Amino acid sequence: MSTEFKSHRQGSVKQITSHSNPIVKEIKGLVAQRKHRRESGLFVAEGLKLATDAMNAGWGVRYLAIGPEGRENKMALEAAAKAKARGALILEVNNAILSAITRRDNPQMVVGVYEQKTVPLSAVDPSHSKTWVCLDRVRDPGNLGTVIRTADAVGASGIILIGETTDPFAVEAVRATMGSLFHMPLVRCTSDAFLKFRETWPGPVVGTHLRGTKDYREVDYREPVLLMMGNEQSGLTDDLADACTDLVKIPQEGQADSLNLAVATAVMLFEVRRNYLKL
Numbered sequence: 001m002s003t004e005f006k007s008h009r010q011g012s013v014k015q016i017t018s019h020s021n022p023i024v025k026e027i028k029g030l031v032a033q034r035k036h037r038r039e040s041g042l043f044v045a046e047g048l049k050l051a052t053d054a055m056n057a058g059w060g061v062r063y064l065a066i067g068p069e070g071r072e073n074k075m076a077l078e079a080a081a082k083a084k085a086r087g088a089l090i091l092e093v094n095n096a097i098l099s100a101i102t103r104r105d106n107p108q109m110v111v112g113v114y115e116q117k118t119v120p121l122s123a124v125d126p127s128h129s130k131t132w133v134c135l136d137r138v139r140d141p142g143n144l145g146t147v148i149r150t151a152d153a154v155g156a157s158g159i160i161l162i163g164e165t166t167d168p169f170a171v172e173a174v175r176a177t178m179g180s181l182f183h184m185p186l187v188r189c190t191s192d193a194f195l196k197f198r199e200t201w202p203g204p205v206v207g208t209h210l211r212g213t214k215d216y217r218e219v220d221y222r223e224p225v226l227l228m229m230g231n232e233q234s235g236l237t238d239d240l241a242d243a244c245t246d247l248v249k250i251p252q253e254g255q256a257d258s259l260n261l262a263v264a265t266a267v268m269l270f271e272v273r274r275n276y277l278k279l
Contacts, residue, residue, distance in 0.1 A: 011084035015092045019100055023091065027063065027101050027113055034167045041116050043169035044101070045181075047108040051079045053179035055086070060115035065091040067098045070109035079110065102171070116169050121160070121189045126202050129224040131272050133265065134160040134194070136240055137231040141166045145176025146262035147229075148184050152177075154273045157224075158185035162194050162240070191239060198243050201226055205245045207236050208264060212247040216268060219246050221275040227268055232261050 016024060029036040030044045037043050042062060045054065048070070054061060064083040070076035071092065080090050098107035124132060133151050138144050144166055148159055159168075165188075166173065174181055189197070198205060206219055207228030228244055230236035241247060250259060250267055259267070 011087045011089070013084070013090045013092060016097060017094060019097060023063065023089075024093075024097060024101065027065070027111075030113065031101065031103065031171050034170065037116070037167065037169050042113050043116055043174065044111060044113055044171055045174045046102055046104075046111050046171070048073070048076050048079060048110045050174070050179050050182070051076075051083070051110050051112045053182045054112060054114050055079065055082050057182040059117060059182055061086060061088045061112055062115065063089050063091055063113040065093050065098065065101065065111040067093060067095050067107065067109045069095075073109060076110050083112070118186045118188055119158070121187050121193055121197050123185075124158070124160070124187060124197070126200075126224045129157040130276070131156045131221075131223065131225040131227055131269070132158055132160055133269070134162060134226055134228045135165065136191075136229065136236050137163040138165045138229075138261065139232055140261070141168075141170045141173035142176050143232065143260070143262045144168055145173040145181075147265045148173075148177045148186075149180040150262070150266045150269055152180035152184050154269045156184070156269065158187065160187040160189065160194065160226075162189060163191050191237065195239060195243055198226065205243060206268075207241055207244040207247055208250065208268065209236055209241050209244070209247040210249075211241065212249040214246060214248045216248040216250050216271055219248060219275075221272040223276060225272055227265070227272060229261060229265050229268070 027044060030042055061083045064080055066076060066080055084090050098111060101111055133147060133156055151159060168186055203224040204221060205226040228236055228240060250264060
């Protein structure tokens, strides 16, 4: 972790007007580089809603950058006061710096830097679970963020990321979650670790797959459920597909040969929820 991030543990306020300020450079690095996010354990989220969601959910906040509009907004000032009380450094910046940080022409009034949070696979307890969405090597951050948001919408228990996936803390993924990142537990694990974990899972393990012969609406989704969704290009690996109790298909018409991963996951999740509600 950089000394710049270490040095501001007590809440305070700092005005920044220069793009060459070390803190601005650090935050830009978090947006641009996965390596920087991994080494620092931090990430960037834009917007007052996400700032409020993060603090209400108890996530650690390091910096909260407030633009001119935010400094005249009651809710933004309240968020800044809460962040400051928790030890965050409040940055009073201009819109040009907000644009540089977020790489957007029309930045939101608040940009926060938060501490990453994941849970170990061993913490996933079937007896206290509904549905866990298991994503195999998901590549697109927009897809991942949308899946997290949809999982939150249906009341899923969390997300399990299997293998080499896109970074859930990339700004594009965080943006697509619309704040659901702060409410959905995230697990990261290898394929081997997941397969060992799956051996003791007491409920259905359902995956969408080209080998699927059963209509997705014909499965008994009796909780707890592991919903397996594969890589955008190649689907589930053979090992993960073989670990499923049911391989299903989503019937389609027209000329499209497949659905977008986030769309397919939404279809599956709402069917799981519908099935559970009628039991």
